[in-house]
Amino acid sequence: MINERRKRFGEHLARLRRNTGKSQRQLAELLCRIAGTASVTRHEISRWERGERVPDVWLQPLAAALQVPLDDLERAAAYARGTTSYTAAPGPAEPLSVLLPEDGEHLGPLADAGGHRVGASTAAALAARAHGLRLADDVVAGGDLLAPAFRELNRAVRLYRETTHTEDVGRALLAGIGEIAQIAGWIASDAGRHDQAERAYRLGVSAAREAGDAALVGHIAGSLAYQYANTGREDEAVSLAHAALEEAGPDAPARARALYFDRVAWAHTMAGQAQLAMRALSQAHEALAAGEHEEAPLWAYWVSPEELDVMDARVYTELRKPLRAVPLLHEVLSRYDAAHTREFAFYLSWLAVALVDANEPEEAARTADHMLSLTADIASDRTTARSRVVLAKLEPFRDIPDVRDILDAHAA
Template identity: 35%
Template structure:
């Protein structure tokens, strides 16, 4: 089964890194070669690093000299730079640099899954995550977890914090499965602190282990990072989530597990789609699918195709979305129970049906969406009930059935209170906007009164999370001063006038990078 459309030309960062490594050059060596041919002595390895991480995009001047030094057609580099700029900037709720770094890493993984730098990077300590869970102040309305001493049982329904001492792989797998099951019932605001403490413990154990022991821990490290990213996103901390996904992708690449790497990229795609970045979401979903579909199980292929369908639909690309939905159905028909990875236990028939219904709502095909979204209602998972209930209410609104939409939204609102998940509230906000033109009707007035009464009990995104660790104000680019007032413009190969180095968003970077965003708003709009 072919993937639904090509993943497109490479992005500029991974392309420069690939061409540099093919010549066995270091970043300082590439900088020196560029300085020699361009007669600009101030370009350093730090600027090469920024290009490869896509914190900035080289302008026409450096693209021309890169083509000369790396012996490739300049059109190839221009196309890659254009595609990178077309991704735009991250939404205000997501750290722009975390997003750009993940997009670049995803392209590197697709171009060279066996990149040895993945193994070296897993020795880094992972992101700290949002300050929730034991030992940190909980968000409003969530009780703090009492400390768990040696030999004392944890609070009811909450898994014990990771013990000190050696990490046992089998025990960590069991603990991870328990935390996944608990995520079905509790919100990320309560669980993300516990998840990140596990991630840091496994990362330390991996960095201190023997080569054989480290190899055994890498899949656990990648899976833990994926779950931490999911929990952080559910807690309303998307920048922490992107950092966890990026760390997990490195671990999955080092472990040689393309299926888990594809799942990480699919999870990150889901996050970007839900915060208003369908273009970035589509790139990540297609990259994940392209990199693992030949080895992925049918259920994973179906899940990634649903990620593609949602991102394409949200971006207004309806034909690719419909093709992806059809391919997802074919993959789901081939699922064999007992042969799927354990971390996909939740992707069952009702979940896949609800994902299809959600995409059909975006495609404005509400009649079929109503039938599919109703399959998963009453599953006993409050977050699923709240999220997909919101989509179902929107489908009824598209059909003009306002009273039925209000009834479904009432049930979804109560599920959102039970779930304790900021993500579960997102769709209900969209439903209220859809109900606004009908606010004079009695069912709508009753629903809005219920919303007001439930307000104090609805979960809110975590506050006080750490800033985007890579989103610092950058120093001026060392480009020879041609971007300063009064300095003559430089000329690239063939006499072209150079342009300034630009960030991913395409704005001229005349001295300082974009200021960081807080990255702390509610995120996901669906459970899968």
């Protein structure tokens, strides 16, 4: 357990360093200047970030160099050493605290706020607006929804800070902020605005925690883990996806736990950890089946056996198991709501790749043509990136007329 804690601390430290734009060597030189000694090297920084060692006397210079509160860094380091105020047997929230420290907007009321009083109906309206954004995201791409989503998020934060309300209504408002932050982050990620998405997700985690909604915290943190997995931060994705699952706990609703396990599976897939990915897929199906008739949060409305099958097929494709992926994708797509154009095209991209791996380049080309025609006018960075993946996958088969036609038609 201590090794895993050190690894998480190291990843946290590496992320803080990258956020300042410094290399390991530059950080070492800055630490030496702050401390007035030349006793720390790039190699020592590397050991800290790999989790081989946990800094002690260097914590204060590190806090100054990385521009973070010393108390936060000390608590994280103490947790990594297992000797701390984080207790010898930490609760599930603590790993996420290490991985995702608070850096979002403060959600407390304004000091001079004397706004009007709001009640449960206002909180319900906020939750309804969050769900309206989710339903819009089903059919509208991120580039078109980005501005409205962040206007809603800003309004929600102002509503909470500039009004008075009971404690129960305050928690409901915070949960509404968390839900809007999650879908706003998802929309920003789809639009390719990953830094903006991460800020929204962090704000959402803060709000959901203050609301005491552990299941929502897990959902938001898992969304960020999914983004990490898709943007070259696979190790962080694995750690954060597991932390999200732990934070939500075993009593989270079944659909939510299925979603958490799917995100764990995807993180392991992108990290090249096939056995762990396959195990998490199985756990997702088990979780959903165990609570088939259980009430679920509204934000989990879309989690279904069909969506789990899609994730199975995507994992199989990434792990080069096309004989498992192709029939599953054909089956799911035959029943998929074509009104959800972006997601339909997104899943077609995996089918095209799996068909290439199955040595069916002509059928892959036809699938790619369908996918590319659907995405021509969609303002989604995710589908644009998948289009490039599909075309690159087809390139080795350019000598085949059907493939060459597709490649030439979409050369731009």
